[in-house]
Amino acid sequence: MNGHDMVLSRYEIRLSGLGGQGILTMGRLLGQALALHHDYYVTQTQSYGPEARGGASRADLVVSSEPISYPKTEYLDLLVALSQEAVGSYAHYLKPRGTLVVDTGLVRQTPSNVFLGLPFTALATDGLGVPQATNVVALGAVAWLLPFARPEAVRKSLKAALPDKIRAVNIKAFNLGYSEAKKRLGEPVAVPDPTAGGGDDERMELCNIMADD
Amino acid sequence: MSQVRKKRREAFLLGNEAVVEGALAAGCTFYAGYPITPSTEIMETMARRLPQLPDGVFLQMEDEIASMGAVIGASLAGRKAMTATSGPGFSLMQEQIGYAAMTETPLVLVDVMRGGASTGLPTSPGQGDVQQARWGSHGDHPILVLSAADVPECLEMTVTAFNFAEKYRTPVVLLLDEITAHTREKVSLPEPGDFEVFSRPVPTMPPEWYKPYEETLRGVPPMPPLGTGYRFHVTGLSHDLLGFPTSRPEEVAALVERQFRKIDRFFHDVQLVEHVMTEDAEALVIAYGCVARSARLAVRQAREAGVRAGLLVLKTLFPFPRSHVEKLLRSCRLAVVPELNVGQISREVKRVNEGYAAVRTINRVDGQIIAPAQILKEIA
Amino acid sequence: MSASSKGQNRVVVYPDWCKGCGICVAFCPKHVLAPGPDGKAVVVDEDACVNCGFCEPHCPDFAIVVAPRNGNGVNGRPNGKSPATDATHGKEDCP
Amino acid sequence: MAEVTQLIHQYLRHNKKFPLVFCPGCGHGIVLGSLVRSVHALGLSKDEVVVVAGIGCSGRIAAYVDFNTVHATHGRALTIATGIKMANPGLTVIAVMGDGDAFSIGGNHLIHAARRNIGVTALVLNNFIYGMTGGQCSSTTPEGAYSHTSPMGQLEAAFDIVELTRAAGASGVARGTVFHVKALDGLIAAALSQPGFNLVEALTPCFTQYGRGNGFKSAVDMFKWLKDKAVPLEAYEKLEDKAGRIPIGVFVKRDAPGLETRYAAMRQRLLEKRGGAA
Numbered sequence: 001m002n003g004h005d006m007v008l009s010r011y012e013i014r015l016s017g018l019g020g021q022g023i024l025t026m027g028r029l030l031g032q033a034l035a036l037h038h039d040y041y042v043t044q045t046q047s048y049g050p051e052a053r054g055g056a057s058r059a060d061l062v063v064s065s066e067p068i069s070y071p072k073t074e075y076l077d078l079l080v081a082l083s084q085e086a087v088g089s090y091a092h093y094l095k096p097r098g099t100l101v102v103d104t105g106l107v108r109q110t111p112s113n114v115f116l117g118l119p120f121t122a123l124a125t126d127g128l129g130v131p132q133a134t135n136v137v138a139l140g141a142v143a144w145l146l147p148f149a150r151p152e153a154v155r156k157s158l159k160a161a162l163p164d165k166i167r168a169v170n171i172k173a174f175n176l177g178y179s180e181a182k183k184r185l186g187e188p189v190a191v192p193d194p195t196a197g198g199g200d201d202e203r204m205e206l207c208n209i210m211a212d213d
Numbered sequence: 214m215s216q217v218r219k220k221r222r223e224a225f226l227l228g229n230e231a232v233v234e235g236a237l238a239a240g241c242t243f244y245a246g247y248p249i250t251p252s253t254e255i256m257e258t259m260a261r262r263l264p265q266l267p268d269g270v271f272l273q274m275e276d277e278i279a280s281m282g283a284v285i286g287a288s289l290a291g292r293k294a295m296t297a298t299s300g301p302g303f304s305l306m307q308e309q310i311g312y313a314a315m316t317e318t319p320l321v322l323v324d325v326m327r328g329g330a331s332t333g334l335p336t337s338p339g340q341g342d343v344q345q346a347r348w349g350s351h352g353d354h355p356i357l358v359l360s361a362a363d364v365p366e367c368l369e370m371t372v373t374a375f376n377f378a379e380k381y382r383t384p385v386v387l388l389l390d391e392i393t394a395h396t397r398e399k400v401s402l403p404e405p406g407d408f409e410v411f412s413r414p415v416p417t418m419p420p421e422w423y424k425p426y427e428e429t430l431r432g433v434p435p436m437p438p439l440g441t442g443y444r445f446h447v448t449g450l451s452h453d454l455l456g457f458p459t460s461r462p463e464e465v466a467a468l469v470e471r472q473f474r475k476i477d478r479f480f481h482d483v484q485l486v487e488h489v490m491t492e493d494a495e496a497l498v499i500a501y502g503c504v505a506r507s508a509r510l511a512v513r514q515a516r517e518a519g520v521r522a523g524l525l526v527l528k529t530l531f532p533f534p535r536s537h538v539e540k541l542l543r544s545c546r547l548a549v550v551p552e553l554n555v556g557q558i559s560r561e562v563k564r565v566n567e568g569y570a571a572v573r574t575i576n577r578v579d580g581q582i583i584a585p586a587q588i589l590k591e592i593a
Numbered sequence: 594m595s596a597s598s599k600g601q602n603r604v605v606v607y608p609d610w611c612k613g614c615g616i617c618v619a620f621c622p623k624h625v626l627a628p629g630p631d632g633k634a635v636v637v638d639e640d641a642c643v644n645c646g647f648c649e650p651h652c653p654d655f656a657i658v659v660a661p662r663n664g665n666g667v668n669g670r671p672n673g674k675s676p677a678t679d680a681t682h683g684k685e686d687c688p
Numbered sequence: 689m690a691e692v693t694q695l696i697h698q699y700l701r702h703n704k705k706f707p708l709v710f711c712p713g714c715g716h717g718i719v720l721g722s723l724v725r726s727v728h729a730l731g732l733s734k735d736e737v738v739v740v741a742g743i744g745c746s747g748r749i750a751a752y753v754d755f756n757t758v759h760a761t762h763g764r765a766l767t768i769a770t771g772i773k774m775a776n777p778g779l780t781v782i783a784v785m786g787d788g789d790a791f792s793i794g795g796n797h798l799i800h801a802a803r804r805n806i807g808v809t810a811l812v813l814n815n816f817i818y819g820m821t822g823g824q825c826s827s828t829t830p831e832g833a834y835s836h837t838s839p840m841g842q843l844e845a846a847f848d849i850v851e852l853t854r855a856a857g858a859s860g861v862a863r864g865t866v867f868h869v870k871a872l873d874g875l876i877a878a879a880l881s882q883p884g885f886n887l888v889e890a891l892t893p894c895f896t897q898y899g900r901g902n903g904f905k906s907a908v909d910m911f912k913w914l915k916d917k918a919v920p921l922e923a924y925e926k927l928e929d930k931a932g933r934i935p936i937g938v939f940v941k942r943d944a945p946g947l948e949t950r951y952a953a954m955r956q957r958l959l960e961k962r963g964g965a966a
Contacts, residue, residue, distance in 0.1 A: 036399060042397075045395060069509035070507045070509075072582060267959070274767065275796050280767075286773075289758060438776070439776065439779065445757075449760070450759065457751055612707060614714075614907050620908075651718060655700070
């Protein structure tokens with residue numbers, strides 16, 4: 001099972017993509033799960049205004065075991081990019097050992113070949129027949145990749161936030177993303193250990209992973 | 214603030230949403246407003262919440278002037294009432310702020326500051342409304358201006374704003390910024406009894422003996438809701454003890470003096486600050502709002518680097534907490550005032566400094582937040 | 594309100610409140626009122642008053658009272674003094 | 689008739705300075721009397737009446753009457769009145785405004801008060817001019833009329849207040865004059881008793897600032913003009929030559945609940961829904 005209690009010092013996440021992909025909802029759901037169902041401090045911010053309407057969309061999270069002073073992201077530990085444009089705009093904010101996750105169906109080019117990818121949109125469209133669930137599929141993958149995230153907490157947050165009508169399909173989407181990530185992306189990502197100093201260089205021990213379903 | 218911390222209902226809220234929770238906890242039952250970015254979520258949340266209360270009233274008015282008018286009317290009728298806006302709307306509200314100050318009508322106005330003058334940067338943070346909050350309405354009048362730096366504080370300071378408004382019969386402006394308003398964080402939802410909640414004093418004498426603007430021990434006259442038998446006159450004109458217009462110099466002066474005195478006497482109550490490692494600080498940062506969060510990190514980083522840095526967070530901006538600032542300026546060599554404007558609170562800091570410390574400013578007006586590194590550079 | 598009340602009315606003008614606008618004088622159908630030396634209205638022919646109901650509500654300054662003579666007097670006071678000022682009443686004794 | 693004046697005396701604040709501040713021949717005092725008689729006729733207690741006045745000559749009315757009185761900022765009387773009515777629907781709220789207040793600086797508030805049909809009675813004292821500031825044209829100054837800010841004659845057209853307020857959705861719209869004061873009493877009383885937003889326009893001459901510059905010889909002359917030109921609506925419609933004539937009476941009378949009533953109903957529905965679910 002994923003979801004170890006870990007000591008975090010400003011773990012920074014950016015979820016990004018195009019307007020309409022549900023990036024902001026994804027950010028809120030993830031933040032809610034981490035803030036309310038884990039013992040972490042979380043700040044979540046997002047892009048607003050014409051930027052948010054026109055094309056690019058992003059939601060940022062800072063997750064920490066300590067109270068968070070500066071609420072915005074500075075250097076990303078995890079960047080999820082669901083569009084080529086998002087990769088281009090934000091990849092350079094990644095820490096040297098940060099993790100880039102892309103939608104392989106939409107992103108043709110990455111700045112380096114160190115990235116993780118799944119065809120989130122295709123999974124939602126072909127696997128579920130619900131292209132609107134792309135964000136939740138990606139959320140499932142993120143829940144797998146973050147070793148400190150408990151998938152059942154994210155599911156709880158999902159259930160609480162969604163109306164009855166679309167709850168079932170979104171839980172399905174979440175599980176699909178989670179299991180696809182587990183199957184195809186390997187282990188959860190390494191998280192810097194704040195107690196070790198120079199945390200970026202430290203790699204996490206791989207977690208023992210059990211599929212939830 | 215007497216907040217009891219125990220295991221309780223929690224929510225992952227925007228700063229704007231936390232304002233609503235604070236307002237409702239303080240007994241607010243009336244909201245009138247006009248949508249404007251980045252304050253709109255306050256209004257939208259109020260629109261959902263207030264009609265659920267047995268006596269809650271939510272109104273979307275035709276503009277910000279009307280919003281303030283409705284809030285004033287509701288307050289006169291005995292309600293705890295508020296509105297929220299941002300820069301351009303705040304400018305429109307100034308006329309009515311003066312009216313509320315002159316008529317001593319309690320109300321809370323949340324201004325979520327965005328970048329730039331005029332329409333400026335609607336979705337970017339700024340702190341350019343600070344001096345306007347103090348002096349935006351014409352003529353000399355007292356006013357309280359508060360700020361909040363994070364989401365739980367949005368809730369707490371909204372309660373404080375209502376308490377001050379009621380206690381001192383004055384308009385209270387709560388200044389937030391786009392960052393604070395649009396950040397989501399975990400908030401403990403208030404339960405009844407968590408906060409001490411004040412309500413305005415009401416007259417306890419027979420109506421014929423009631424003088425609506427008479428001096429009292431605290432300088433704050435009691436205020437009956439309209440329609441309860443105390444038929445008095447409310448006017449924005451300079452008025453006498455009975456509330457009727459007067460231009461007699463001694464009556465006019467007495468009114469203005471009492472209006473200032475009712476707050477000046479209680480500086481110790483209204484001037485709220487937070488000290489972060491200031492006891493031995495050589496390098497002091499004075500900040501408020503979202504910039505205070507950056508400063509907090511910078512100060513910690515400076516301490517780690519061996520610099521004796523400290524932070525004074527201003528929660529009350531006006532009346533400017535002079536005694537707190539002055540005391541620290543005497544003991545530090547450097548004071549850095551980072552703000553998202555060209556220098557509005559630094560102006561106050563310099564005013565009270567009197568040569569004790571070197572005052573440096575960090576000013577940013579490009580719609581971007583001041584990052585911790587920028588502050589660290591100045592103090593380390 | 595009718596001619597039948599002719600000669601039975603008392604008409605009082607409070608000079609303190611009258612500003613001499615002349616409305617009552619101009620529109621009084623029976624010429625009961627006339628401008629006095631200072632321009633303010635005075636009662637010149639009280640007996641002619643038919644209590645038509647024009648002057649009282651049309652006085653912008655609430656300075657005219659018309660009441661039946663056999664009633665309790667104006668404002669409950671036999672001599673119709675102004676309630677606010679107790680000033681000398683108008684010349685209601687004029688013929 | 690004695691009760692007319694004595695009644696008004698009972699409603700005045702006896703510690704206020706008299707005579708009224710208005711100029712000789714100003715119709716505002718007549719409207720004030722009309723307002724008092726209407727409130728009295730409806731049997732309302734002084735405590736349940738709130739008068740919110742704007743700025744200008746008409747604004748001074750508020751200080752004289754022994755109701756709950758609010759002297760607002762210029763043009764904003766309706767906004768404060770709206771807040772009061774929504775906060776306490778049990779109160780009878782009357783917004784007393786001048787033409788500048790209601791139709792110029794407060795024009796936006798007027799059309800929105802009418803649109804949301806808030807249960808407030810707007811009593812507009814229209815004298816075609818800014819009196820207190822010394823005679824500048826307003827948005828009801830007739831085309832061609834002279835004022836200090838239209839010294840060559842007003843080029844702009846005046847608002848058609850009836851059509852404006854009707855279109856905006858008011859429950860009731862009426863017009864009276866201070867010459868036709870009995871009718872005016874009735875119009876105000878009807879407005880006060882009808883739910884929703886009701887506007888009564890009272891034409892009240894200003895000889896000092898308007899009349900003198902526009903060919904009137906005296907205040908009395910202006911009253912004569914009102915007497916001659918104002919025609920009850922039914923008669924007006926039959927007139928062949930309507931030029932220069934002013935229709936008076938009730939123009940709009942809709943049976944529509946005020947916003948405060950609709951709001952209370954919504955709250956009740958929500959309450960029942962919650963109660964039912966629980």
